[in-house]
Amino acid sequence: MIWHLFAVLIVGLCGGAFIHLLRKLSGGRLPKWTVSAGAGLCMFGYHAYYDYSWYEFKVSQLPEESIVVYEKHTTTLFKPWSYISPVINAFTVFDGTYRRTEQNHQEIVEYYTYHFMKDPAETHLVFETILNCSTRERAVLEQGKPASETLFERVESSDKVYQLVCN
Secondary structure (H helix, E strand, C coil): CHHHHHHHHHHHHHHHHHHHHHHHHCCCCCCCHHHHHHHHHHHHHHHHHHHHHHHHHHHHCCCCCCEEEEEEEECECCEHHHHCCCEEEEEEEEEEEEEEEEECCEEEEEEEEEEEECCCCCEEEEEEEEEECCCCEEEEEECCCCHHHCEEEECCCCCHHHHHHHC
16 A cells, blocks of 8 residues: 555656646746646546556456456545446455365355455455355355354355356
8 A cells, every 4th residue: 555655656746747847848838737737637547547457457466267256346436537437446256166065965165255355455355155055055254253253145046156166
């Protein structure tokens, strides 16, 4: 996050310096306010670029067998470009590996999912998941949390992970 802030400031400084150079080359015909406006526009431009390229960059760092199973598209008042095309600020990945067992004549699958988030600070969570393919029920526990915080949910037949590991 600190490097992103540093990059925004450098881009703003370079953009302002470029407009200042244009102002000097034009003999002062450009008004003074164009320097700060140009710096601000460059900072907004870089921030919009970072917002839209973050997801592709993160996905490119994942192993080839990883499968994105969820994307969270968001719009924000302070990012007006997100109203034109919503930005992906979070996504969940299934790493493609799982362990299948049979218990009491029911097919049980154990796997991990990873949830990546960009805002407010870039972070990720790891979830241990147990999926009962026979009853279509899933138990999800965030790694490092007590078992009492396990989330139990019904799984739709259209769920991407269910289709991959149970069919």
